[in-house]
Amino acid sequence: MPERIIESFNIKRLDILDENGNEDESLMPSLSDSEIKRIYELLILSRTFDHHALSLQREGRMGTYASILGQEASQIGSAFAIERSDWIFPSFREMGVYITMGYPIHMLFQYWSGDERGMKCPDDLNIFPLCVPVGTQVPHAVGAAMAVKYKKDKAAAICYFGDGGTSKGDFHEGFNMAGVFKLPVVFICQNNQWAISVPREKQTASKTLAQKAFAYGFEGIQVDGNDVFAVYKATKEALDKARDGNGPTFIECFTYRMSDHTTADDATRYRSKEEVEAWKARDPVPRLKLFMEGNGLWTGQYQKEVEEKSRDMIDEAVKMAESIEPQNPKDMFAYTYGKLTSRQLRQMRDF
Amino acid sequence: MSQNSKKLNMVQAINLALKEEMQRDSSVVILGEDVGRDGGVFRVTEDLLELFGDERVIDTPLAESVIVGAAIGMAAYGLKPVAEIQFMGFIYPTIDQIFSHASRIRNRTRGRFTCPMVVRTPYGVGIKAPDLHSESTEALFCHMPGVKVVVPSSPYNAKGLLISSIRDPDPVIFLESTRLYRLIKEDVPEGEYTVPLDKARIVQEGKDVTVIAWGSMLHRTLQAVEEFDAEVIDLMTLSPLDEETIFKSVKKTGRVVIVHEAPKTCGFGAELSATIAEDAMLYLKAPLIRVTGYDIVMPLPKLEDYYMPTVERIKKRIEEAMKY
Known part of the structure; x- marks a missing residue:
């Protein structure tokens, strides 16, 4: 008997908007002018947040922070496709997602300053607290998707992680389960090329991350993660597919972490200036600006207004975060269990 | 409410608790390895697949971490999952999920998300089993605030404690002694009764x-x-x-x-x-x-x-x- 090929696969790559702001019209997602402007404003707002967060950390007013610089298109583009009834399971580098979903910005500063109350998600949103142990949020999204399916809700779960996360067992266990049960979940990997100091090629021998979905029986696609239209389109289609009961999708957003891993890191120890410079040319923000300018949606005056408004919003949020009444030390105990234990009640007498 | 009693062993008593809670509350679901078609390797979930269907009695892939991790997502979404880990010696891959997430999701979100989940697992010496089938590492879980640890000793309290655990708003590690599963029979009332989780x-x-x-x-x-x-x-x-x-x-x-x-x-x-x-x-x-x-x-x-x-x-x- 001759050997036969019994399975083969192809991985699609989606690019819509190039670095010069030229779009592939045949692939453009359906977005109104005002939606495109809104996306641009969210990019600027998130970048302003990031910039302020880094400054606050340097001034000692905020704790260790994981910058999103360079990844804004992946975050805003994907989150712009999410409905408020969907459930979001973020990693620790997802401030653009929180901001796009309308999460109160002062609470984000509050959280990064070391106050748990910042992760008390408002009741009209379903965003899990940002996940610190890498990749361990994947099973949560899978479980939420199982619950969505069981309850026959018209919703999807969406899970964010990075290239490093794809090496974790929970990624593989979660993907496997999502495939087996054809669950309404969308997995978004921001492949930012670096897991702290370990480059993408040392994370996995796979040519793409997207192809990992193939092994679990569902579709994986790579998109230009610095192209907000490509990310939006892929996410929107994947979410619609999930809500329609057609199973999971894995989207690899090919992007770059322009900043250090966190404020506690120094990326110059392990990567070259040339590499960073090369990625600067692919920045997600200027290309959208060029597109908008070419379509009569951008002027210098508009830019000034957007920047001013973003600065005002962030300043206001910082002010709010810093003027919030401090927590009562007793709050440490209050949310361990639904009810305080007798031992906790005794320990609380210290305060 | 019927209060007829039957002589049951612990396997039967736990099965009855699961059955009654699933009848009472459609948000209770079971997931784990071999819990459906096989009724669990100890038959604790026997007949539940036939009664409640495969959306509520879920045979999962052989992957402990995602069994518990998915249960956390289900619980946060509003279900009451009862996850089974086939033997306590196989619970270690789930410790990351239990310690890093189940135990702290209430605290991390100031009560917005909670984890009303039960992880059932057979523990201890008793059935002449292979390596890692006889562990009794309950103290690991007692060390972790945010988790409850329950160990029944008889068919009667197994049923009442499991009902309390399923209804509890927090994650419960529920340890079932393999040696006791069929060792003793005692009167176990049909219908609802609970044994509280804060009383010896x-x-x-x-x-x-x-x-x-x-x-x-x-x-x-x-x-x-x-x-x-x-x-x-x-x-x-x-x-x-x-x-x-x-x-x-x-x-x-x-x-x-x-x-x-x-x-x-x-x-x-x-x-x-x-x-x-x-x-x-x-x-x-x-x-x-x-x-x-x-x-x-x-x-x-x-x-x-x-x-x-x-x-x-x-x-x-x-x-x-x-x-x-």
């Missing part, structure tokens, strides 16, 4: 010595105390601990013997000893005594009988306490 049980009253045990060790303890005027406490819930019942008894008897199957070092007996030493030391007439498994890797079946505290060992240590 005085199994027999006595005035000379307090003997504390739980799960499988309770039965050997009861045999060992026959010649003594001993008060026997079945903790049932290890975390959170019912200190009051212990203190009250210790103040009365002045002598304490703690019996557990797990190794001695950092076993739950250490916590009990320290608790008693801190708050009831002045009532003690004799040193605290622990009768435990040895500080060794759990042996395979040929040696397991030497590992487990025997009735004789327990008796000898009670005699020691009585010398004071």
Whole structure:
């Protein structure tokens, strides 16, 4: 008997908007002018947040922070496709997602300053607290998707992680389960090329991350993660597919972490200036600006207004975060269990 | 509500608790390896697939971390998942999910998301099983705030404790002794009753010595105390601990013997000893005594009988306490 090929696969790559702001019209997602402007404003707002967060950390007013610089298109583009009834399971580098979903910005500063109350998600949103142990949020999204399916809700779960996360067992266990049960979940990997100091090629021998979905029986696609239209389109289609009961999708957003891993890191120890410079040319923000300018949606005056408004919003949020009444030390105990234990009640007498 | 009783063993009692809770509350779902078609390797979930369908009795892929991790997502979404880990020796891959997420999601979100989940797992020596099928590492979970640890000792309390665990708003690790699964039968009422998760049980009253045990060790303890005027406490819930019942008894008897199957070092007996030493030391007439498994890797079946505290060992240590 001759050997036969019994399975083969192809991985699609989606690019819509190039670095010069030229779009592939045949692939453009359906977005109104005002939606495109809104996306641009969210990019600027998130970048302003990031910039302020880094400054606050340097001034000692905020704790260790994981910058999103360079990844804004992946975050805003994907989150712009999410409905408020969907459930979001973020990693620790997802401030653009929180901001796009309308999460109160002062609470984000509050959280990064070391106050748990910042992760008390408002009741009209379903965003899990940002996940610190890498990749361990994947099973949560899978479980939420199982619950969505069981309850026959018209919703999807969406899970964010990075290239490093794809090496974790929970990624593989979660993907496997999502495939087996054809669950309404969308997995978004921001492949930012670096897991702290370990480059993408040392994370996995796979040519793409997207192809990992193939092994679990569902579709994986790579998109230009610095192209907000490509990310939006892929996410929107994947979410619609999930809500329609057609199973999971894995989207690899090919992007770059322009900043250090966190404020506690120094990326110059392990990567070259040339590499960073090369990625600067692919920045997600200027290309959208060029597109908008070419379509009569951008002027210098508009830019000034957007920047001013973003600065005002962030300043206001910082002010709010810093003027919030401090927590009562007793709050440490209050949310361990639904009810305080007798031992906790005794320990609380210290305060 | 029907209160007919039937003589049931622990497997049947747990099965009945699951069945009744699933009938009562459509948000209760079961997931784990072989829990559906096979009814679980110990048949604890037998017939539930036929009764409730594969959306509620879910045979999962062989992957412990995602079983518990998915249960966390389900619980946060509003379901009440009961996850089964086939043996306690296989629970270790789930510790990241339990410690890093289940135990702290309430705190991390200031109550916005919670984790009303039960992780059932058979534990302990008893069925002449292969490596890692006889573990008794309950103390690991007792160390983690935000998690509750429940160990039934009889069919009656297994049913009542499991119902309480399913209804509890927090994650519960529910440990079922494999040795007890079919060892004893007792009257178990049909229909709803609960055994609270914050109360230990005085199994027999006595005035000379307090003997504390739980799960499988309770039965050997009861045999060992026959010649003594001993008060026997079945903790049932290890975390959170019912200190009051212990203190009250210790103040009365002045002598304490703690019996557990797990190794001695950092076993739950250490916590009990320290608790008693801190708050009831002045009532003690004799040193605290622990009768435990040895500080060794759990042996395979040929040696397991030497590992487990025997009735004789327990008796000898009670005699020691009585010398004071």
